[in-house]
Amino acid sequence: MRSVSELSTRARVAALACAMLLTSGCERVVDITVPTMATRLVVSGRLELVRGMPSGRQTITLTTTAPYFEPSAPPPARGAEVRVTDSQGVTTLFREQINAPGVYVTDSLVPVRNRRYTLRVRWNNDSYEASDSLLPVAPIDSFYFTERTGLFAPPDIAREPGPRATVDFRDPPGVDNYYVWDQFVDGQRLVVADTAFRFRPMERDAFFNGALVRGFQPYSGMVLRSGQTVRLRHMSLSAQGYRFYLTLNNVSLGDGSPFSIPPASLRGNVANLTRPGEPALGYFLAAEVDERTARVP
Template identity: 30%
Template sequence: MKASKTAIALLIVFISCIDPFGVPSLEPEGLLNIEAFLTSEPHVQQIRLSRAGIYGLDNVGRNLPVRGALVLVKDDLGNIERFLESEMSGTYLSSSEFSTKVGRSYNLDIELSNGERLVSLPELVNPVPKMDSVTYNAVRTASTDPMNDEIGVQVLGHFQDPADQQNFYYWRMLESDFVLITEPELYTLPPTHPTCPRCPAPKDCCSRCFHKDTPRPANINTIDDLEFNGNYQSRAIAYVRDNGLRFKETYRLDIQHMSVSAEAHRFLKLSDQQLRLTGSVFDPPPANIRGNVINLNRPEEQVLGYFFATDIQLLRVYIRRDNLEFYLRPQTTVPNDCRDYLQQASGFPMPFLPTEAPEDWDGF
């Protein structure tokens, strides 16, 4: 009896076939990342190529630039713009006259130094409906801090959505300028001062400088006209959080008002969803967002990023504190000469902030 059981067991072991279950391992290391955002505004446009670094608990790698690539942008008529590698490695620049044209579709065509070739799917440039005007107002939203609401400025764009076409909008905030107000009369000597630590030492100058700022939060603001096709729109196109410094006087916000393709809109929307994950059970599952660039040599390889070709209208709005219904109180006090703000904030020798307005400043 025992022998027969052993025989059966041995038979099962030797006879049964096992198909190995192949688990394709994800290899994020070395994926090519493409940052290409071409617009209809003629200027030197750039495309950046890099290899994605390792990101995880143990390691946060750096995205290594991809050098020595041949980068071409082709339109559907056969016109070709060659992007030449700049001194900033991994950054490729067009001529200063280059711009996308409405109605044309564009392909990105890259040949890497190892001979691999990548092409993008065609991106059609649709005309962006012109923005009539831009207004703004202060908004208060609940925050994670139950004692303090978040306060910011919401920018509204007013435009007519055309009824005869499907439109996909994307608004992007650019680096902007604002008037930095400080309180040099409240300056005190440093605590390490040999004779009089923290003694008041008011400075005569200067309380008003001009500073550059990357508007925050950097949300991805995109929408399609499915729900408002053909209707006049007054829509929130940007939001800048009040951090106590930005709106002490005037904030000049620059915004790109763009039309993007349906595929680009989908990519942006999915990216926005992923960026808004908070870890709650109601979050959408983490997703692997596919771009529109294909490696011809290895089509199965994922290429990160997206090749955008857009029509654009530049918007500029001067947000003045006096026009806001409310703003963050108390505002941030900077007890120093405003020209020294960068140095004080970083603790390292930094350039002085200018007290003269930028040449194209048209504010107050």
Template identity: 30%
Template sequence: MKQSLLLFLILSVCNSCEDVIGVDLPTSDSKLVIDALLGYNENSGNPIISGQVKLTLTAPFLAEEVPPALGAVVTIIDEQTRIPYVLTETQPGIFGINFPEFEFNRSYTLLVEHDNQVYTATQQMNHSPTIDNVVQGDSFLFNEDETEVEVTFTDLPGESNHYLFSFGFGNFLVVDDEFFEDGQLTFSYFYEDVEPGDLLSITLFGIDKDFANYANLVLAQSGEDMGNGPFAVPPANIRGNIVNTTNPENVPFGYFAISEFDTKLLTID
């Protein structure tokens, strides 16, 4: 079954309307933004842990740069062993070294200490299928300058699933399996401004329903382009799953998620 990207965007937005999610009015106060999507790939017995915890501060409208949040301590705690893993800051506000070896059916807590306040969220790792195939097509959606890429994957059986696709260049798509449960799906994604010889990286994450709803709202607010990550702050302040245990009224932006992932590469002809 082949469906276009446009149809999936319509379905994703409609499905996200089923649940009521609070949206706060924007404020001028600087708030912490925690961008934490971590990925795991079994890689034939040599696991790969990817992703980072990125901390920034909200900036005034039309500001040229988004400032990093400095002076933070970021820890991930394995709730089964209670072992804390203090992450290493590789760039200002970016923590990407010393992750635990994630396992399924085990809870992990993200702990961020910044400006005398403590922020936490607890998650388990979500399963993801592999991408069956990625090929270049010859169709276009709006104009002949677009490049079609056909993506095929098979739904995880026996349960309701949600997925996040990353197509590079800050572009993401949320998909749920309502219309192809336990089956295989082929759909088209259309790139602009790619040239012959360009290498495309397409990644599939398994996510839960709460993250799917959050990502749909962020996509809708940001016009489908989420910049440097799936947690970029949109015009309206959308609640994630991270809480401030020091001052509950000072809610941060962003989301903490752990997902199995699969990536396919494609060189444009």
């Protein structure tokens, strides 16, 4: 009979051998077959009213879904009929650009605050519809650069030295307001595909309704350098637009752990009136925007 110590030694050797076998195994290429789904329309459209710079130029982009491993850009949805009608009954036709298939543009739609806008698309014998309301945005009182104070920020971010883009604004009292922010540094937007900034900062005024908001830094994790040009866009959202962006943020932040949100097709607000079971992907919204641009001192 072997001693207990001998058995223990043999067990350790066997465990080590198994570990070495697992870590030194050969590589194997696995081909994954992803089912091909029916082609769906994808809508990307936002009507914007920029404070102090009203413009009639508005753009709606229509593409289609493509196979998961397709390396090229999504195919454009050509030949669609695109119209937008406001709550006063005014209809505007969007025309497809000759040099940009799938991009539909008008130069004659200046949005109006507190109006509801309905997008209607006719494409491939299907009719689509989506609506959103353009709500006023609280104007920016001040735009400047200052060190992070650490308020509501993780300790590692709060300690990192350097200026952040900072705004002051007063939230209108007595109404629900929803905000989303975009930031550009030297012309480059921070939230793009495959970057560390995977979500847009957004807030509702549940805890500061009617208050003067001072020293707010939407991109508190972005340390800026002297001489950089920063453009901050401060936008209003409807309640349904806020819920869409919130869900989009949650899906984008999924890290694959057992506690993360599983990836899924995000349901937008574009209904298919012809075949209700096949809605379009994407979202149509209207927003008022206040933006500021400054150079970091």
